[in-house]
Amino acid sequence: MNASLTAQANSPxxxxxxxWSVALRYGLIGGAVALxxxxxxxxxxxATRYVIANVIDLGTLLLFLSYLGAGYVAIxxxxxxxxxxxxxxxxxxxxIASVFIALLAVVIYAIPGIRTIFxxxxxxxxxxxxxKMGVPAGLVPILLSGVIFGAIGGLIEILPPSLRRSLIxxxxxxxxxxxxxxxxxxxxxxxKFLDPATSFTFSNNGLTIVGAVTLFILTFLASQLWQRRGxxxxxRYRQLPTxxxxxxxxGLIAFSVALLLVLPLLVGLFFSEVLVNVxxxxxxxxxxxxxxxxxxxxxxxxxxxxxxxxxxxxxLTSTSLEIVYAGGNPFWLALPFAVFFAVLAxxxxxxxxxxxxxxxxxxxxLGFGEIIRLIVLSDFLKPILxxxxxxxxxxxxxxGSFEFAGPEELYYLILAGCGxxxxxxxxxxxxxxxxxxxxxxxxxxxxxxxxxNLVSTKLMAFAMGAAFGGLSGAIFASKLAIIYPSSFxxxxxxxxxxxxxxxxxxxxxxxxxGALVLVGLPELLxxxxxxxxxxxxxxxxxxMLVRPEGLWPEKSRQRELHESQxxxxxxxxxxxxxxxxxxxxAG
Amino acid sequence: MPIxxxxxxxxxxxxxxxxxxxxxxxxxxxxxxxxxxxGAGKTSTLRTISGLxxxxxxxxxxxxxxxxxxxxxxxVSKGIGQSPEGRQIFSRLSVMENLEMGAYSRKDKEGxxxxxxxxxxxxxxxKERRSQTGGTLSGGExxxxxxxxxxxxxxxxxxxxxxxxxxxPVLVETIxxxxxxxxxxxxxxxxxxxxxxxxxxxxxxxxxxxxxxxxLSDEASKLQESELVRKAYLGED
Ligand SMILES: Nc1ncnc2c1ncn2[C@@H]1O[C@H](COP(=O)(O)OP(=O)(O)OP(=O)(O)O)[C@@H](O)[C@H]1O
Ligand SMILES: [Mg+2]
Numbered sequence: 083m084n085a086s087l088t089a090q091a092n093s094p095x096x097x098x099x100x101x102w103s104v105a106l107r108y109g110l111i112g113g114a115v116a117l118x119x120x121x122x123x124x125x126x127x128x129a130t131r132y133v134i135a136n137v138i139d140l141g142t143l144l145l146f147l148s149y150l151g152a153g154y155v156a157i158x159x160x161x162x163x164x165x166x167x168x169x170x171x172x173x174x175x176x177x178i179a180s181v182f183i184a185l186l187a188v189v190i191y192a193i194p195g196i197r198t199i200f201x202x203x204x205x206x207x208x209x210x211x212x213x214k215m216g217v218p219a220g221l222v223p224i225l226l227s228g229v230i231f232g233a234i235g236g237l238i239e240i241l242p243p244s245l246r247r248s249l250i251x252x253x254x255x256x257x258x259x260x261x262x263x264x265x266x267x268x269x270x271x272x273x274k275f276l277d278p279a280t281s282f283t284f285s286n287n288g289l290t291i292v293g294a295v296t297l298f299i300l301t302f303l304a305s306q307l308w309q310r311r312g313x314x315x316x317x318r319y320r321q322l323p324t325x326x327x328x329x330x331x332x333g334l335i336a337f338s339v340a341l342l343l344v345l346p347l348l349v350g351l352f353f354s355e356v357l358v359n360v361x362x363x364x365x366x367x368x369x370x371x372x373x374x375x376x377x378x379x380x381x382x383x384x385x386x387x388x389x390x391x392x393x394x395x396x397x398l399t400s401t402s403l404e405i406v407y408a409g410g411n412p413f414w415l416a417l418p419f420a421v422f423f424a425v426l427a428x429x430x431x432x433x434x435x436x437x438x439x440x441x442x443x444x445x446x447x448l449g450f451g452e453i454i455r456l457i458v459l460s461d462f463l464k465p466i467l468x469x470x471x472x473x474x475x476x477x478x479x480x481x482g483s484f485e486f487a488g489p490e491e492l493y494y495l496i497l498a499g500c501g502x503x504x505x506x507x508x509x510x511x512x513x514x515x516x517x518x519x520x521x522x523x524x525x526x527x528x529x530x531x532x533x534x535n536l537v538s539t540k541l542m543a544f545a546m547g548a549a550f551g552g553l554s555g556a557i558f559a560s561k562l563a564i565i566y567p568s569s570f571x572x573x574x575x576x577x578x579x580x581x582x583x584x585x586x587x588x589x590x591x592x593x594x595x596g597a598l599v600l601v602g603l604p605e606l607l608x609x610x611x612x613x614x615x616x617x618x619x620x621x622x623x624x625x626m627l628v629r630p631e632g633l634w635p636e637k638s639r640q641r642e643l644h645e646s647q648x649x650x651x652x653x654x655x656x657x658x659x660x661x662x663x664x665x666x667x668a669g
Numbered sequence: 670m671p672i673x674x675x676x677x678x679x680x681x682x683x684x685x686x687x688x689x690x691x692x693x694x695x696x697x698x699x700x701x702x703x704x705x706x707x708g709a710g711k712t713s714t715l716r717t718i719s720g721l722x723x724x725x726x727x728x729x730x731x732x733x734x735x736x737x738x739x740x741x742x743x744x745v746s747k748g749i750g751q752s753p754e755g756r757q758i759f760s761r762l763s764v765m766e767n768l769e770m771g772a773y774s775r776k777d778k779e780g781x782x783x784x785x786x787x788x789x790x791x792x793x794x795x796k797e798r799r800s801q802t803g804g805t806l807s808g809g810e811x812x813x814x815x816x817x818x819x820x821x822x823x824x825x826x827x828x829x830x831x832x833x834x835x836x837x838p839v840l841v842e843t844i845x846x847x848x849x850x851x852x853x854x855x856x857x858x859x860x861x862x863x864x865x866x867x868x869x870x871x872x873x874x875x876x877x878x879x880x881x882x883x884x885l886s887d888e889a890s891k892l893q894e895s896e897l898v899r900k901a902y903l904g905e906d
Contacts (some may be wrong), residue, residue, distance in 0.1 A: 499824075514773070517766075517773065520762065521770050523761070524761055530741045530742065531745070532745065532822070533742045534774075537740075
C-alpha cells in the first residue's frame, strides 16, 4: 500500500524525506511507549526477573522491544527497500526512541525531586536504565542499544516471511522458557533423569546462556524444517486413503485427550491451579461466546449467571451452621439446580430485553449484573445469603470416596465441564438454531422476514449462555469453599468479554486461546498481576488495531473484517499469519 | 376466494398513521401491482401482510384464514415470502448461506435442494458467485439474491418491494421477465414498484396509493390509460 504511495511521490528526494519523517514518527511513538513503561513502574518491577541469567532481565527487554518495535514499524510503513535505507532508518527510529530513555535517566539523575511527581522515577530505575553505569557513562549504552535494536527491527521487517517467522518463534520460545523458568524448573525436577538437561538450560535465575542459545537454535531449526517439509507431510497425508486419514485423525484426538487427562500429573500443583482458573474462564467464555459471538447480543452482565450458579451451590451444600435452610447436600445434587436457576435467570433477563438492541442491550444487561450483585449483598437477604461475609464451608464434590480436593483433582471436573460445553457449542453452531443465531447477528429485521422466530431464538441464546455460566459458577464455589459478593463484580464480565474478543468472536478454539493468554499468562507471571488490567487494555487496543478478528478467528467474522480482499477464506492462526506475511511482502 | 385479502387495514408507527384503511384483494395466480409516490405506504402495506407490522384495525386473510396478529415467522411458514425493500441481504454471509437462510422455516431437504437448483437456473450469476459474501455483490446481484432468497421459502404469494430499484435498464428487463416466469409457474405476486410503466405492463391488476389510502384500482391496462396514472406516474402530460 505504502510502496505505491511512495512510488507516486515525484522526486526521489521527496521520497526519502518522507521515509525519514516516518522513521522519526515511529521513533517518537516507540520512545513514548518506553517512557511510559518505565514511569508506570513496569521496567523496575520486571527487572527482578532474568530471562537469561545475568545477561538480560525482563525490564530491560521491554525497553529493547520498544526500540525494536519502532524500527520494525518504521521500515514497514516507510517502504524503504535498499539495505542502507533500512539499516539507517531503522536505527534512526530506534535511536529516537532511546533518546527518551536517555533523557529520563538524565532527569532522574539531575532532579531527584522528580519522584514527588513520578513516584517510580527512583534511583533503582536509574540503575536499571543506565546498566548500573550511572549518568553520563550509562547514556552511551542506552543510545547504542536504541540504534542496534532499531536496526534489528528494520531488518526483521524485510526478511523473507518464512525466515522471519522462524526467528520470531525461536525468540518467543526463549522468552516463554525464560519467563516461566521457576515453574518449569520445579516441574522438570520431578523427573530425575532430566536433571542434566534441566541444569543445562536453567540457572537459579533465568536461562543459562548456552541453554538459551540451544533453545533458540532448536526452535529455529524445527520451525524451518516444518515450513520446508510441512507441505510435503500434508500432501502425503492427503494422499492416504480416507480410512487411514480417519484413523490418524482419531489417533490424534486420542493422544490429545490422553495428554489432557494426565496433564495435572505432569505439571504439578501450581500449574494445575492455573489450569483450573483458565478452565473456569474457558467455560465462562464458551457461554458468553454463544450470546455475544453466535447471536450478536452484547451482554455485559454475564457475571450474574456465574453468581447465581455459585450461590445456588453454596446454599445447597454449605455445612455452615448459619445455613439453616437447605445446606448439607452433595455437590452433584446442587449442580442441576445451579444450572437450572441460571437458565431461569437467563430467560427472565431475556424476556424484557427482547426488543432492545445494540448499545441499549449492553446497558440493560450491565444493570442486570449489578442488580444480582447488590441483591446478594443486601441486608435484606443477609440472613440467607450472608451479605458481604458471603457463605463459607462449601464442601468439595465427591465421587464415591474420591474427593475433588485440590486443583489437581478439580482440574478433571473443569475439564469435563469444558469438554461438555465445547461439545454442545460445536454441535449447536452448525444446527438450525446456530444458523438462526447467525442471521440474528447479521440483521434482526431480515432474519424475522426469513421466518426466524426472534423470541425463541434470543431466549435460547440467553438460556444456553446462562447454563454454562451457572455451571462455571457452581464449580467455582466448591473450588473456593467460600464465596463473597465481591467475587462477582463487573470486572469479571469484562474479563470474560475480553477473552471472547481477543480469542475471536464466535470462535470456539478462540475462547480457549483467549483464556490461556488473558488468564493463564498473568497467573504464571505474578509480577504482572499489578499491571494486569493495564495489559488487558493494551492487548485489547492493539488487537483492535492489528487483528480485530481475534487470535483464532471464526470464518465469517474474518470475512467481515477483510471484506475488501476477496481471498480464499483462511482459518486457524497460522493461516492468518500467512495472510499478514503476504501483506507485509506486498506492502 | 382470493388468496390474499386486506380489509380496511390501519397500521401505525407510533403516532404516525401510515395506512389509513387499505382494502385490496389478490387472486390466485395473479400479478397485482401497488404503485404510488414515495411515502405513500406501499412498503408499510407489505410489512403489514408479512407480520412485521401489526395492524391496529382491519384484517388480513390468506385463503380465508385470518393472519393479522400472527408473528412473522408463522406467516412465512404459511406461504408468504418477501423480498424486502433495499436489498436487505445478509451482507456478511455467503450467497449460499443467504439462500439457505431463506429455506430456514422448511424441513423438506429434497424440496430445498430442488428449489436451490431452480433459483440457480433463474439466476445463473448467483451460482457463479455462491461462495462470495453478499455485501460484495453488485447492486443487481444483490437484488437477485434477495429474490432468490425469497423464493427459497417456497412462497405461494411472493411480495416484491421495488425489485428494479437502482438497476440498469437491461437488468430491469431481466428481473421483470423472471417475475413473469415465476408467475407462470404458479406463484402469485404482489409487486410494489416505482417503475409504474413496467409494473403495469406485466400485471393483471393494479392499485394506486396516496398517503396511506388507495385512490384508484383497476385492470392494469385500464390504469395505463387513466388520466391520473399517466400524469402522476408515467410522466406524461
Ligand atoms: N419505521 C418507521 N417509523 C416511523 N415512520 C415510518 C417508518 N417506516 C415508514 N414510516 C412512514 O410511513 C409512511 C409510509 O412509508 P412507506 O415506507 O410505507 O412508504 P413507501 O410507499 O414504501 O415509500 P417509498 O416508495 O419511498 O419506498 C411514510 O410517511 C414514512 O415516513
Ligand atoms: Mg417503500
